[in-house]
């Protein structure tokens with residue numbers, strides 16, 4: 001039976017990328033990026049994000065799905081390169097749960 005298609009793939013992919021940290025760059029694209037450091041992983045993430053927003057702006061949904069997968073892959077590579085774990089980010093999302101963005105934004109403009 002094939003595994004369910006859901007967000008578990010993000011943690012699975014993160015662990016795969018983590019396992020490439022000291023892998024041979026000639027056999028792993030993730031290892032190539034990680035060997036170049038956080039500047040390179042950030043640059044690639046930025047490039048993929050721009051490609052993603054172009055597909056959003058042009059309304060090409062099929063390409064937007066593919067570019068979104070590229071963005072998520074490169075985001076995870078960036079996390080590995082900076083020692084951020086998925087748990088760190090999930091915890092931040094949980095912390096924000098239930099607070100409307102409108103209320104959070106308004107709270108920033110209250111003078112101290």
Ligand SMILES: N=c1c2ncn([C@@H]3O[C@H](COP(=O)(O)OP(=O)(O)OP(=O)(O)O)[C@@H](O)[C@H]3O)c2ncn1[C@@H]1O[C@H](COP(=O)(O)O)[C@@H](O)[C@H]1O
Nearest residue numbers: 013016017020027028029030031032044047069070073074
């Ligand atoms: N999900 C991905 C994934 N998405 C995108 N990419 C690669 O990301 C690269 C980015 O595309 P670009 O067009 O920017 O590539 P490019 O212009 O050749 O890149 P540069 O020369 O600028 O570095 C391509 O080489 C894609 O193949 C990915 N490479 C790997 N994975 C996953 O990561 C796993 C581990 O991969 P390796 O580290 O290569 O073993 C794989 O099994 C996959 O599950």
